[in-house]
Amino acid sequence: MIQIEHLSKTYHNPSASGDAHHALHDVSFDIADGEVFGIIGASGAGKSTLVRCVNLLERPSSGRIIIDGVDVTGFTGKSLLELRAGMGMIFQSFSLFQQRTVLQNVTFPLELRHDPKAHREARAFELLELVGLTDKAKSYPAQLSGGQQQRVAIARALANSPKIMLCDEATSALDTRTTASILALLKDINQKLGVTMLVITHALSVADKICDKVAVIDKGRLVEMGATAQVFANPQSNVTKELLDSRIRLATAALSEEPAVLATIEASGEQDLARSGASEEPRGFGAAERKGF
């Protein structure tokens, strides 16, 4: 379904002479039809750049992206817009249109295709039913909790009946309980609708729950790849071992609940576990988010 071949992305810093940043370096992998494929790595490892290359929000410096057997790397204009319309994407900060109702958010991708209004809304209600939010159709995003907002974003991403869904840290802004329900929903969509998913996350627990296969990236390079259970049980690279290690330390620390250790957890990046006590809060959440999560 998705083939990534020797993908590299280099950012050239215009001010410094020859000071280039290699966000991605010769990354290759294949994602099979209907698979949930996870990309894990620490912040700044290049995960977001990678997922943005798949729908060409970022242009790769070299390499090829093949979707359904078609090389799409050079797509521009109309073919580019059609390519993107065939993929759904969800984001860490939900990215819902604040001045549109839930219903209007879900119909947005269909408006772009000039679908008749009655048809768009019927489709949107179908999707809101799938994510369990039909009663919120007339609400505005600011009135919803983080988990509800992400459900709306998922419904919106599915509006065009995409074959591929890109999830960029989709649960990183949510507490543990909400994360679990969003992951269950994604898994459900994958199984019911057969949508192929590319899941970007820094949280191993997320990959563990829904990914069939995972790839570990570090400093823009793919360091390890395989079936999720296999990679987690028998990590080959040091980076994976470190990621797994920190997770074990975290679990132990959470048990002991020593303040000093907990402080290290907050810093370690595995915030989903550290924040497990936090409950969903309708308005405040978005506000915290805007302050720069």
Place this chain on the structure above:
Amino acid sequence: MEAVLAFFNQYGALLAQGTLDTIVMTGLSTLFAYVIGIPLGVLVVVTGPAGLHPKRALNAALGWVLNVGRSIPFIILLVALIPFTRFIVGTSLGVPGAVVPLVVAAAPFVGRMVEQSLAEVDGGLIEAAQSFGASTWHIVYKVFLRESLPSLVRGASITFITLFGYSAMAGTVGAGGLGDIAIRYGYQRYQDDVMIAAVILCVILVQVIQSLGGLIARKMDKR
């Protein structure tokens, strides 16, 4: 009491006409200034360094035009534009004669206001729209303009009030309006009562517009 009645008998019609002239002059100018200013503001944002289509030279040229446009004192613009005004509306006098220079003065100002409003739109929303295959045009009117609508409305009331102040100067080309009345009767004929009445009407008008703009923007804003 009788004095007040007598005053209104004598000057009521004049002040009413002045108020109407001011509203028409300022309203029309605001409207046309937005017709020109919205595309300018959008173009500046879209061609900006972090915009959808960065165009360095065009962006710099636009920025220069907007800055120069805002730096010419209105009273000078008013006189300098007389031939242009005659060409556009056939006269340099009265309300039509004032609207042309007011629009020319306000359009660059509106351009910057629109730019500010659009800049407040979360970049994540632009990216989300792109990810669904939205064209630049779709992003401009379905995301940028739609999401910043409350902010644009607030900007419009500020623009209206700024032009309201400018319109008083347009009295110098015989445009009429409250400012003109205040200057002619109060300053030139020492009729303080007429001047004070005109100024009170100005204050009320500004208050009403500011409150109305704020109210509409608040009602609209769903954040």
